[in-house]
Amino acid sequence: MGMQTDILASQPRTTDGQLLDQAGNDIGRSRIKAFLIVPTAAAGSVVFKDGGTSGSTKMTINVLANSTNSDYIILPGEGVLFQTNIYVDVTDVASVMVWYG
Numbered sequence: 001m002g003m004q005t006d007i008l009a010s011q012p013r014t015t016d017g018q019l020l021d022q023a024g025n026d027i028g029r030s031r032i033k034a035f036l037i038v039p040t041a042a043a044g045s046v047v048f049k050d051g052g053t054s055g056s057t058k059m060t061i062n063v064l065a066n067s068t069n070s071d072y073i074i075l076p077g078e079g080v081l082f083q084t085n086i087y088v089d090v091t092d093v094a095s096v097m098v099w100y101g
Contacts, residue, residue: 005031005101006101007033007099007100007101008021008022008099008100008101009022009097009098009099009100010022010027010086010097010098010099010100011024011097012095012096012097013088013090013095013096013097014090014094014095014096015090016053016087016088016089016090017087017088018052018085018086018087019085019086019087019088019096019098026085027082027085027086027100028084028085029081029082029083029084029085030081030082030086030100030101031078031079031080031081031082031100031101032048032059032075032079032080032082032086032098032099032100033074033075033079033098033099033100033101034072034073034074034075034079034098034099035061035072035073035075035096035097035098035099036070036071036072036096036097036098037061037063037070037071037073037093037095037096038070038093038094038095038096039063039064039065039066039069039070039071039092039093039094040065040092040093040094041065041066042065042092043062043063043064043065043092044062044063044065044090044091044092044093045060045061045062045063045090045091045092045093046060046061046063046088046089046090046091046093046096047059047060047061047088047089047090048060048061048080048082048086048087048088049086049087049088049089050082050083050084050085050086050087051083051084051085051087052084052085052087053087053089055084055087058080058082059080061073063092063093079100079101086098086100
C-alpha cells in the first residue's frame with residue numbers, strides 16, 4: 001500500500017510569509033495535499049516557495065478576480081513536497097490555507 005500520513009491544516013495566511021500550524025509554529029518538511037484561496041475583487045496570485053522568500057518556487061497559482069467564490073484545489077498523488085518549509089507570496093488575495101501531511 002502507498003504512503004499514508006495524517007492531514008493537518010495551516011492557519012489562514014493573509015500576507016506574505018511562512019505558513020504556520022494551528023499552534024503557531026512554522027510548518028517544516030511536509031507535502032501540500034490541498035489548498036483554499038479566498039480571492040479579492042482584483043485578480044491575484046499565490047506563489048508557494050520552499051525555504052522562504054528566496055527559496056525555490058514550487059507552484060504559482062493565478063487567481064481570478066472574484067469576491068464571492070473561493071478556490072479549493074486538491075493536488076493529485078501524494079501532493080507537492082516542501083523540503084524545508086512552506087512560504088507563500090500573496091498578491092491581491094484575501095487569504096490562503098493549506099492542508100498538508
